[in-house]
Amino acid sequence: MKNSKALKIYLLVAGALLAFIGGSTLAMPVAMKAGVGIDIAGSVSVINDTRAFGAQLLAFGLLTVSAVFVNRLSYTATLVSSLIFLSLGIGRALSLTLDGMPVDGLVKATVLEFVLGLIGLVLFRIEHMAKRKESRVLLG
Numbered sequence: 843m844k845n846s847k848a849l850k851i852y853l854l855v856a857g858a859l860l861a862f863i864g865g866s867t868l869a870m871p872v873a874m875k876a877g878v879g880i881d882i883a884g885s886v887s888v889i890n891d892t893r894a895f896g897a898q899l900l901a902f903g904l905l906t907v908s909a910v911f912v913n914r915l916s917y918t919a920t921l922v923s924s925l926i927f928l929s930l931g932i933g934r935a936l937s938l939t940l941d942g943m944p945v946d947g948l949v950k951a952t953v954l955e956f957v958l959g960l961i962g963l964v965l966f967r968i969e970h971m972a973k974r975k976e977s978r979v980l981l982g
Contacts, residue, residue, distance in 0.1 A: 854907060868893050874896075905922065925959070
């Protein structure tokens, strides 16, 4: 079964966003963090940890974009990208509750992460259920 146009658009947007943020964070961690008011310039360990997280986001972003072109990757890519966005949103929301209000850019990121994560989960459910029904028809 081919992936729906909505799923392909989601995978492309989510993957491109993950790859862009991940690649940028990997390449220029100090500048990326400074963009949201976080100064990490003096700490090699924090820069190291930030680059590692950037590499991880880049890898997941590339996987997600690849799923637009390789159908068999769509199940994994949709699930993984949804979970990444939702876990980031949940972590930020927890921090908001425990630590207080961050800068405006991080609040906007929280909203975007929840939106993309929820859209991904809805599409995952729709696509997965449709493929299960098709399998039953073919087998049954």
